[in-house]
Amino acid sequence: MTTSTTTRILPVISASAAATGALVGGTVAAVRSTIAVNEGRITSREALKTVAQESAGTGLATAAGVAATAVLGLGGIAGLLGFTLAATGVKIMWDKAVPSPLESKSPQKLEEAS
Helix, strand or coil: CCCCHHHHHHHHHHHHHHHHHHHHHHHHHHHHHHHHHHCCCCCHHHHHHHHHHHHHHHHHHHHHHHHHHHHHCCCHHHHHHHHHHHHHHHHHHHHHHCCCHHHHCCCCCHHHHC
């Protein structure tokens, strides 16, 4: 019994994609969180939590998009569309299941909310 090349390398590619997605998502969350901390909308602890959650969610979504595209054997425009649909769907589910402190705060400052 032989296994296809895709089957053998899919876990490695998915893990690499997850790491890349987590890095990008974490970087964006770090910038947004730093601005929110400076504006007094969230605390430093909430910022750390936001960065961790966004890193995990974006990494998971990226890995899911890559895996779905590979399993379905999609390439070109269809692959790009398949990746986008899968990754977006997973990220939406993640965001609903794990709400971010950054998104739950209103634009008013913390002192004004008290």
